[in-house]
Amino acid sequence: MSGGNAIRGTRVGAGPMGEAERGEAAPRIRVSYWCAKGHETRPSFAADAQLPDTWDCPRCGWPASRNRDEPPAPPKTEPYKTHLAYVRERRTPEEGEAILAEALAKLRAGQLGRF
Structure with a gap:
């Protein structure tokens, strides 16, 4: 029988016991x-x-x-913030309206949605 288990009789994590084998603490x-x-x-x-x-x-x-x-x-x-809350921190309502108007104008002109 040449294919025996090399770690037979030991358990996982077993190692030398005592300070003599490990050295001084x-x-x-x-x-x-x-x-x-x-x-x-x-x-x-x-x-x-x-x-x-x-x-x-x-x-x-x-x-x-x-x-x-x-x-x-x-x-x-800190309470959980939604994506919209972070956007509102970065933009004023006026800036948001301007961005929305620009996007709607592009959409109506047929410039958005084409790939």
Whole structure:
């Protein structure tokens, strides 16, 4: 039987166990971050790593900072805008009327719709 399974008897993701095979673990520190709702998050970082100023709170998703007394402000959620709302921001009603009149004139003259 020459076509046997090469990984027989092992499981997916199996690897060497223990620190002897993996090497020494880097020294770690835990840092507290607080969000505006008062949730505390304590992620772990390498001792020599540069710490981020903000961290996303895993409970509410708001930004959190290391300053418990002055957490960052919650993000502002903007309502969904339609395509028409964006067009209205770019054009005044007078500009819209002028563009519509120009397109209607071309359509009536037979210039639009031909390929």
